[in-house]
Amino acid sequence: MKKFRFKLETLLGVTRRKKEDAERLFAEATRKVEEERARLAEYLAEMQRVQAEYTEQTSAGKRISVGRLMSYTSYVNWKRQQIEQQQQMILIAQNERKKRLKELLELMSKLKSIEQLKEKRLQQYKEELLFEENKMLDEIGLQLYMRKAGA
Numbered sequence: 001m002k003k004f005r006f007k008l009e010t011l012l013g014v015t016r017r018k019k020e021d022a023e024r025l026f027a028e029a030t031r032k033v034e035e036e037r038a039r040l041a042e043y044l045a046e047m048q049r050v051q052a053e054y055t056e057q058t059s060a061g062k063r064i065s066v067g068r069l070m071s072y073t074s075y076v077n078w079k080r081q082q083i084e085q086q087q088q089m090i091l092i093a094q095n096e097r098k099k100r101l102k103e104l105l106e107l108m109s110k111l112k113s114i115e116q117l118k119e120k121r122l123q124q125y126k127e128e129l130l131f132e133e134n135k136m137l138d139e140i141g142l143q144l145y146m147r148k149a150g151a
Contacts, residue, residue, distance in 0.1 A: 022104040029097040
């Protein structure tokens with residue numbers, strides 16, 4: 001009997017490679033989200049440090065110059081803008097990650113379907129092979145019986 005050959009083997013291979021690519025892209029997107037969050041944490045830490053420094057300068061009863069006050073205000077406003085922009089970057093990265101996850105899940109589902117089909121076809125092949133073997137054994141047995149009966 002002929003050897004088992006899955007006709008969709010090429011599709012299975014291509015789908016596996018696409019799944020691997022999707023896993024890699026998902027991992028990159030996840031790493032990007034984490035990097036953006038880390039950057040936001042840095043900005044927030046800088047903001048706290050500057051605010052603590054400002055509080056220390058003003059609460060100690062020291063006089064603070066108008067230029068220094070404007071400098072603090074300008075820096076804090078700039079840092080707030082950076083934080084807002086970074087929050088937007090995080091949202092963008094999270095959306096990209098969700099998109100990559102959706103693609104990965106779709107490919108995993110497709111791959112699972114193809115693999116299940118392959119298993120089903122392999123099982124059918126084994127059943128056909130077993131049927132053919134039994135048929136051949138029955139024929140051999142019948143021939144042996146007929147020879148003994150004729151003798």
